[in-house]
Amino acid sequence: MAFHSLQHRIVVVFVGLLLLVMTLVLLLVRHSDERIVAAEMERGLDAGSVVFTRLVEHNSAALESAAALLAADFGFREAIATLDRPTMRSVLRNHGLRIGAEVMMVMEPAGPVIAETQRRGDPHRFPFPDLFDKARAEGSSVGYQFMNDGRLYHMVLVPVLAPKLIAWVAMGFPVDDRWAATLSQMTGLTVSVIRREAGQTMVLASSLEEEQRVALAAALAAMPDGKVLTFNRERYQTRLLPLGSTAVVALQRSLDAAEAPFRSMQIALLVMALAGIAVFAAGSVLFARHIASPVNQLTAAARRIAAGDYDEPLPTLAPDEIGALARSFEHMRDGIATRERKILKLAYEDALTGLPNxxxxxxxxxxxxxxxxxxxxxxxxxxxxxxxxxxxxxxxxxxxxxxxxxxxxxxxxxxxxxxxxxxxxxxxxxxxxxxxxxxxxxxxxxxxxxxxxxxxxxxxxxxxxxxxxxxxxxxxxxxxxxxxxxxxxxxxxxxxxxxxxxxVNGEPPHEQLSLIGEMRAALAGQEFVIHYQPKLHLPSGRIVGVEALLRWQHPQRGLVAPANFIPFAEQTGFIREITPWLLERVAEQTALWHGRGLSLVASVNLSAHDLLNPQLPEHMRLLLGAHALPPDSLCLEITESALMEDPDLALHHLSQLAALGLKLSIDDYGAGQASLAYLKLLPVHEIKIDRSFISCVTVSPKDAAIVQSTIQLGHALGLSVVAEGTEHAADLAWLRQRGCDIAQGYGIARPMPAQDLPAWLGKYTPDIPAANPPRLLRT
Amino acid sequence: MSARAVVTAILLGACLQATAGTLVAHVVGKDGMPVEDAAVVLEPLAGGAGVRPVKAEIAQQDREYMPYLTIVPRGTVVEFPNRDPFKHHVYSFSPAKVFEIKLYAGKAAQPVVFDQTGEVALGCNVHDWMEAYVLVVNSNHYAKSGTDGHAMIGAVPPGRYSLRLWHPRQRAEAPAQDIEIGADTRALQLVLDVAPRVARPKPPPDAEDY
The missing domain is CATH 3.30.70.270 (Reverse transcriptase/Diguanylate cyclase domain)
Known part of the structure; x- marks a missing residue:
């Protein structure tokens, strides 16, 4: 789970660290408690074992003393010496009662029993030969022995001397629950006497409760040498000591009891740790909120600024680091707002008028x-x-x-x-x-x-x-x-x-952009064709020239108008390849017509790019030479706007072209911004009035005035005046009446392929006006 | 004086009595070491003459019986003088003579007649470590071995005797053996398995008592 919130992270880190530390502390405490308990258990068992051993030794010594005391009793000795059995038994009972011995016997020096408290009857031998042998060798003996009643006795055997050995007296103390309880009390350990025989484990006596004994026997049977025995849901550290040759004493201490005070301390510590963590968590949440809240406010403010809302000021925060950040934000907001206003003004306002752009x-x-x-x-x-x-x-x-x-x-x-x-x-x-x-x-x-x-x-x-x-x-x-x-x-x-x-009619589809890439292929594939539009000499009514117009016979789009691809050819520089081709074709065609006796002047449109090309004059010279054309059979048309791109260079080139003898014409006159002063300098032969003026010449008195004055101006400058876009007979008549030299337009003829021209010329009826005699052309 | 020199001296003395024989017994343990306080008794086989009682004394001195072993012929009266400044309580549970005498310091006591043959073990009911033995025999020819293990019975009329060897701490009774005593001196090596004397704890004397 990832925490993307600062607040969560702070809380998680702080509480997590505390949790880690507390866990380590608790583990350490638990570990050391366990070690302390283990050491304490060992120590207690060691001490208890020593005490137990000493007590058993002491008991033996006390028992021996008691027996010795009895053996030294004169009356008792006398009874033995005189084989006075009733007295012997009486003394034995009396003495046994006095010291708590349950078993008492008197034996002959060689072994046969003379008298005993247990039973009366046939004489028999002392039942513990090993104890007897030991007593004979060492003077007396003490040991733990089972009687035939199945119980274990602490037996002592001492001689009766008078002063020679006249008998043995044996005393037995039962190893019973009372014995175990007493020892348990003195050692501080639970004491259990275990008998292991024929694979069976029995508890003979114990300071434990009855049900615990059964459980202990089962646990011991399962783990004969277990250091830690678990029974009755309690763990006991256990030490086994031999008691005599056939019995074992289990000294035990409850681990759980020893651990109890540590457990309660650990629980108290755990409760304190949990309470501490809770307090810490609450504190961290408050602290994190204290830190995160201003940050969140700043975030909200930053979002508003990002969304373009600069109006709401930032909240005033405490004068700490975040407060300083908020103040910086505030300055930034002001700055951004001011700059954006400026940028918007620049981007969206027109500087000249202050209006939207x-x-x-x-x-x-x-x-x-x-x-x-x-x-x-x-x-x-x-x-x-x-x-x-x-x-x-x-x-x-x-x-x-x-x-x-x-x-x-x-x-x-x-x-x-x-x-x-x-x-x-x-x-x-x-x-x-x-x-x-x-x-x-x-x-x-x-x-x-x-x-x-x-x-x-x-x-x-x-x-x-x-x-x-x-x-x-x-x-x-x-x-x-x-x-x-x-x-x-x-x-x-x-x-x-x-x-x-x-x-107004709908516009032509503009497909220019996609055409650009296809132009080169078009040139190679001869998709470009040249159409020629006849030019009518108004005064004579004869066709004196043609304007070569480039057409693109597109395989899919059909015929594409020059306006839809020439501007892009100029922009992309492709015009450099088109123009030489165009000039070559036109020169060739013109020469062909001349050969057939058709002396037509062919006009070719040059772009600004072509005009400013320094190789143009040389190219033209070579072209004329190659086709053996008289220079004045070609006319180069240049638009006003093309001239104005670099008026000085344009003038220079035009002078060179004029020097070659080529005819020069200013196209689209009136649409551009060429000043009359400049036009005056140009070595041109004709001006072509822009079609926008001609189309309205019969309906717009103002246009009519402009056209009329332009004709007069042209004539005044010695130029031939051409009217483009004449569509109606009325226009033609009006122009002729105003002295326009040449007209061109659908009213006369549409542009046509070169091969159609001779036929068209053959059918064309010279439009000779009756009223006005033909004027002489200066050309 | 070496043991050999002593034996030579005894043999020389015996040669002077031409009509009686002498028995010199050397009592050793199984380990070959001399045994002290062993009783060597010669009892005539052929219906011996009447036994003559003798006088004997077993004193209590320094909280000990003196001597440790006393051999007496049957019928002998034994005195028990108390030379300690406190009370003793002499007793015997031996079948040959059961008696007890409470002996007060400095007070004369009734002597005890040992009229039955057998061994009598004497103890003191007041002082457990005190012990003494009386061997009552049916003969006047007996001797007690000294620290060197030698016991000499002199002036023995020649004849056949039953030689009996006894010791208070003997582990097993040695069988009696017949022996011919002549007019000369006869030396015998006798072996007896005897337990060592175990000194029973004896507290130091009370200064006030002296």
Missing amino acids: RTWFLETFATLPPDAPAAIAVLDIDRFALINNALGHPVGDRLLAEVGARLARVVTAPALVARLWGDEFAFLLRDADQATARAFAETLLAALHAPISLDDQRVDVEGSLGIALFPADGRDATTLLRRAELAMSRAKCTHAGYAFAAE
């Missing part, structure tokens, strides 16, 4: 109940790039901060406003349906309507709002945000102020 927004969204409706709105400041360009970044930042403050005033809890990035803000509306969201959008746009003053400069701010509804438009924040952004783009296009995601 994207992370906060996403996390708040994640806390929404899954079944409650909600709305996500994305706001983008219209033409913020232009404002930024015109007034500079510091002003742009201040504008964003001002907008943020204004939004914060409009949006009240539980609705949330966050700045996502740049000039894009997001809103989270709880329990919002389409109507609520619409009302919110209108309120918000109205609030933005009021002009903002920055350094006494009035700035008109307008925004476009896209709204996605949860769960109708998506279940996750990313989807909802993207769809809201798409709706926002639509709103921006249409200048509607706001748009709902449901009104």
Whole structure:
């Protein structure tokens, strides 16, 4: 069993140690008691044995004296000498009574009995020949003898001298219970006389009770030489001494009786030990609780802190070590609380506006109940790039901060406003349906309507709002945000102020990530194909060029749009392998067309990566040479954003390319942030207005204005102007009317494989406007 | 004087009585050592002449009987003078003569007549260690061996005798043997198994008594 609690451990260790010590003490006491008892038993038995032996000797001497006294009696001697038997018997009885002898006899010197107290009758010999022989040899003899009554007697045999030996007198004292009791009293031991004969053990006399004798006989029969005999549930230390030749005396002392006082002392000690342990256990519990309780309080406080609850201060504890720990904890709590506030601010707040950031927004969204409706709105400041360009970044930042403050005033809890990035803000509306969201959008746009003053400069701010509804438009924040952004783009296009995601088409599946790994295989497996989109020269109505567009004919996914893999090719550097391949194919195809008399200018898109590659100019030179192409039959299109990555290096490379005679074009013009001052320096031949402007040119007067001014600007700089994404005849007409040079888009032709182009060109009816005569192209 | 010299002297003396014989007995124990206080008695086989009583005395002196052995012819009267300053109590339970005399210090006592042959053991009822023996014989020819074991019977009329050897502590009685006594001196070596005399405990004399 493991003790995980400090309190338990303290109690267990303390009580366990005490228990161990007490157990050892008790064992020691018990051991030494046993040794003391054993030594005392031995000592008592030794002393008792000595006393017993001395007493028996003394008894013999006394008996002998008594017999000698009788033998010296003149009357007795006279009776013997005169063979006066009645007198002899009378004297014997009288004397026996006097000294307590039971057996008395008078024998002739040779042995035959003359008189005795036991019986009268025929003369017979003295029954103990060994005793008799001994008396004849030594003058007298003493011994223990069995009579034919089965009893043991202490016999003494002395001569009767007158003064010659005239007779022997024998006296016998019974060895009986009285004898044993007397000796027991004097020795302090139990005295038992044992007879062992023919395998039988009998107790002849004893100081023990009757039932104990039977038990003793049985115990002795079982253990003839046992030092410790157990009978009647009591243990006796035993010493066996011979008594005469046929009997044995067992001197015994009760071990249990000797141990009794030690037992009671041990019990008292045990009781004291147990009481001590109980008191100690109670004390340890209190002490452990005293220690553990503040620790537990600290643990609870630490858990609260770990859970992020910094509000409750730590308990004030006694001014000991744990109290000091509690105070340190308190400082730590303060520190952590302060730092966490800072970290949360950094992590969840937008530094510029003080609004929640994207992370906060996403996390708040994640806390929404899954079944409650909600709305996500994305706001983008219209033409913020232009404002930024015109007034500079510091002003742009201040504008964003001002907008943020204004939004914060409009949006009240539980609705949330966050700045996502740049000039894009997001809103989270709880329990919002389409109507609520619409009302919110209108309120918000109205609030933005009021002009903002920055350094006494009035700035008109307008925004476009896209709204996605949860769960109708998506279940996750990313989807909802993207769809809201798409709706926002639509709103921006249409200048509607706001748009709902449901009104905009669903997005293409984004499978980009999984495509990356497959691109290399695609290049080797010739899954990349090049489609060519014709470019219409508006004034002449003729097809003057094509834009080479990379397509990926994926075996499973079908045709993959460039936007879904080119950015990743650029990020991974794989573009370095694609671009040379693309250039090679296009150059080859262009040369083929030239050979057939189709003098088309082929445009190829270069990435920023390609543009900044120092080998590009040399590569282009070799390419032109290899295919014997006139340099102006190839046009390299570079996006504004590609130029802006390293404007100086880009300018350097473009100059080299221009020197080769290649045509250069700025793609997606208007979407990027290139300044006019920089554009002016570039050795380019054309600009392509971004499709976002063209698509709305007939519905949005503002876009129309931008496109018209851009055409005029391009022409003013001597550049050819290309409009991308022309889809409708109306657009085409409008562009032609405004003097745009070249148009490109579904309105003219979709991109097509190279082999389809000659046929398409053959069928194409030159779209020559009747009103306007064709303009001369500068190229 | 050596034992041999004594024997020579006795033999020379006997040669002077030409009409009587002399018996010189040398009594030894089984171990060959001389035995003291052995009685050597010659009793005539052929209906001897009348025995003549003699005078004898057994004194009590220094809490002892003196002498230890007395040989007397039948009919002899023995005196028991008490030379100690205290009382003695002479007794005999011997069948040959049972008697007791309480002897008071310095007081003359009645003599005892030993008129029956046999051995008489004398004790003192007051002093257990005191013992004396009287051998009553039917003859006037007897002698008691001295410390050297020699006993000489002189002036023995020649003739046939029964030679009897006796000792108070003899272990077994020696059989009597016939012997011819001539006018000369006859020397005999006699062997008797005798128990050694065991000195019985005797307390030291009481100073007040003297």
